[in-house]
Amino acid sequence: xxxxxxxxxxxxxxxxxxxxxxxxxxxxxxxxxxxxxxxxxxxxxxxxxxxxxxxxxxxxxxxxxxxxxxxxxxxxxxxxxxxxxxxxxxxxxxxxxxxxxxxxxxxxxxxxxxxxxxxxxxxxxxxxxxxxxxxxxxxxxxxxxxxxxxxxxxxxxxxxxxxxxxxxxxxxxxxxxxxxxxxxxxxxxxxxxxxxxxxxxxxxxxxxxxxxxxxxxxxxxxxxxxxxxxxxxxxxxxxxxxxxxxxxxxxxxx
Amino acid sequence: xxxxxxxxxxxxxxxxxxxxxxxxxxxxxxxxxxxxxxxxxxxxxxxxxxxxxxxxxxxxxxxxxxxxxxxxxxxxxxxxxxxxxxxxxxxxxxxxxxxxxxxxxxxxxxxxxxxxxxxxxxxxxxxxxxxxxxxxxxxxxxxxxxxxxxxxxxxxxxxxxxxxxxxxxxxxxxxxxxxxxxxxxxxxxxxxxxxxxxxxxxxxxxxxxxxxxxxxxxxxxxxxxxxxxxxxxxxxxxxxxxxxxxxxxxxxxxxxxxxxxxxxxxxxxxxxxxxxxxxxxxxx
Ligand SMILES: Nc1ncnc2c1ncn2[C@@H]1O[C@H](COP(=O)(O)OP(=O)(O)O)[C@@H](O)[C@H]1O
Ligand SMILES: [Mg+2]
Numbered sequence: 001x002x003x004x005x006x007x008x009x010x011x012x013x014x015x016x017x018x019x020x021x022x023x024x025x026x027x028x029x030x031x032x033x034x035x036x037x038x039x040x041x042x043x044x045x046x047x048x049x050x051x052x053x054x055x056x057x058x059x060x061x062x063x064x065x066x067x068x069x070x071x072x073x074x075x076x077x078x079x080x081x082x083x084x085x086x087x088x089x090x091x092x093x094x095x096x097x098x099x100x101x102x103x104x105x106x107x108x109x110x111x112x113x114x115x116x117x118x119x120x121x122x123x124x125x126x127x128x129x130x131x132x133x134x135x136x137x138x139x140x141x142x143x144x145x146x147x148x149x150x151x152x153x154x155x156x157x158x159x160x161x162x163x164x165x166x167x168x169x170x171x172x173x174x175x176x177x178x179x180x181x182x183x184x185x186x187x188x189x190x191x192x193x194x195x196x197x198x199x200x201x202x203x204x205x206x207x208x209x210x211x212x213x214x215x216x217x218x219x220x221x222x223x224x225x226x227x228x229x230x231x232x233x234x235x236x237x238x239x240x241x242x243x244x245x246x247x248x249x250x251x252x253x254x
Numbered sequence: 255x256x257x258x259x260x261x262x263x264x265x266x267x268x269x270x271x272x273x274x275x276x277x278x279x280x281x282x283x284x285x286x287x288x289x290x291x292x293x294x295x296x297x298x299x300x301x302x303x304x305x306x307x308x309x310x311x312x313x314x315x316x317x318x319x320x321x322x323x324x325x326x327x328x329x330x331x332x333x334x335x336x337x338x339x340x341x342x343x344x345x346x347x348x349x350x351x352x353x354x355x356x357x358x359x360x361x362x363x364x365x366x367x368x369x370x371x372x373x374x375x376x377x378x379x380x381x382x383x384x385x386x387x388x389x390x391x392x393x394x395x396x397x398x399x400x401x402x403x404x405x406x407x408x409x410x411x412x413x414x415x416x417x418x419x420x421x422x423x424x425x426x427x428x429x430x431x432x433x434x435x436x437x438x439x440x441x442x443x444x445x446x447x448x449x450x451x452x453x454x455x456x457x458x459x460x461x462x463x464x465x466x467x468x469x470x471x472x473x474x475x476x477x478x479x480x481x482x483x484x485x486x487x488x489x490x491x492x493x494x495x496x497x498x499x500x501x502x503x504x505x506x507x508x509x510x511x512x513x514x515x516x517x518x519x520x521x522x523x524x525x526x527x528x529x530x531x532x533x534x535x536x537x538x
Contacts, residue, residue: 057433057436057437085431087431087452089452090452098438099435127530130532
């Protein structure tokens with residue numbers, strides 16, 4: 001588990017030029033412990049940029065950000081991307097081992113454990129090209145969990161999948177997460193998905209300000225078919241209507 | 255069922271998945287047999303034309319296929335085949351090795367950086383369009399009577415192919431995979447080995463296939479004029495002894511041998527190394 005602190009964070013692409021583009025505007029929040037946080041917002045509002053800054057791939061313009069493990073050491077990060085991003089020339093198992101720092105017996109057993117958890121225990125020797133899109137994405141999820149990260153970062157991991165596959169994977173993700181005790185930052189443009197998965201939803205609005213910070217207090221495990229989940233989903237959606245009224249481009253972008 | 259709108263799932267499709275697989279495999283086998291029959295027919299026609307030509311041409315100009323066949327058998331039985339063929343094959347591969355050592359870094363730079371591409375582009379293109387014969391002559395001028403001539407000729411012919419294909423391979427590298435690797439903290443060396451290299455391998459095979467077709471002819475040609483062993487050297491020997499049958503026998507053996515390397519060894523190796531590619535699996 002990790003402690004993530006974001007304090008007054010701003011990001012402007014092309015700062016100082018004529019085409020300066022402010023993407024994140026004074027963002028402040030922190031996350032700690034076994035929390036599942038979703039960052040929700042319409043396309044282009046800066047969600048991926050925020051993740052890239054958290055993971056250190058992207059620099060920020062001003063403000064502070066820090067990610068540490070609970071123990072105060074530098075945090076280990078795991079990623080799940082929008083697409084599986086597997087090496088097509090390596091077997092599923094070799095793909096998982098590729099991002100591990102060791103290739104010993106313990107590591108291999110751990111890799112197999114997580115493959116089992118996503119239901120692909122028998123597919124370790126398959127090439128990615130032999131699996132369906134949903135199965136490949138499951139490998140991507142298992143790969144991220146198997147590095148045993150303090151902080152798990154997921155950027156719209158289900159948005160390229162069909163509704164039924166995505167639904168199954170959301171259920172599976174919740175189960176694995178419940179067992180593995182990790183801090184998760186999950187980006188999505190799908191409010192319904194966010195309510196089902198999260199303890200907390202941070203809503204970004206176009207221009208990169210935090211519009212709302214909503215706590216979702218529902219018992220787990222949650223399932224989409226659960227009426228309590230559906231009710232809360234409707235409620236959160238209704239609250240975000242306000243944002244749409246304020247910023248007309250949301251409806252078009254979202 | 256309580257809800258009449260939901261229909262029962264359709265009964266099994268006309269052809270199940272397994273049956274489809276069997277049908278496809280049978281069709282593939284039929285095609286293969288057909289291709290094999292045509293291949294044999296082609297050879298038979300060729301040999302017939304040869305036989306007829308040998309019959310009508312003045313005595314001593316063109317030996318008939320049987321005479322050549324007997325001579326080929328003699329060469330094989332004498333053991334000369336193995337030693338001289340190995341010499342030629344080794345020189346070809348040595349030349350190709352040099353081409354990889356020179357062409358791969360050039361191709362890497364061309365693929366990675368636009369200014370290096372600007373620097374090398376015209377040179378590589380020109381080098382690729384110069385007739386192979388020119389390289390053979392050049393190598394002979396430089397090395398004279400030596401084993402290095404054929405090696406250099408092959409290297410000169412193959413280098414542009416390698417450079418161009420490696421450059422294309424590098425440009426084909428999936429940057430998303432590179433970013434994934436960086437996100438998981440992989441080192442530059444790991445990324446080169448696990449992302450860049452496997453991307454380039456199919457392009458390297460393309461380079462081998464393209465340059466091999468020219469390279470082994472150039473190799474033999476260079477041996478004819480400046481070799482001290484090898485197939486080309488043997489062809490010159492037989493020529494100097496006015497043994498036309500010997501010349502043709504060596505040529506024929508050479509062609510057969512190179513076809514075997516090209517068709518069997520290289521293709522099998524390629525299919526094996528590229529087994530991860532979905533299209534490769536379908537074909538085999
Ligand atoms: N590397 C970059 N350079 C310039 N602008 C960028 C870059 N990356 C993203 N942007 C801009 O930042 C904005 C937010 O992008 P992004 O974070 O990808 O949004 P989201 O993930 O919410 O869809 C967009 O307007 C995009 O054009
Ligand atoms: Mg994004």
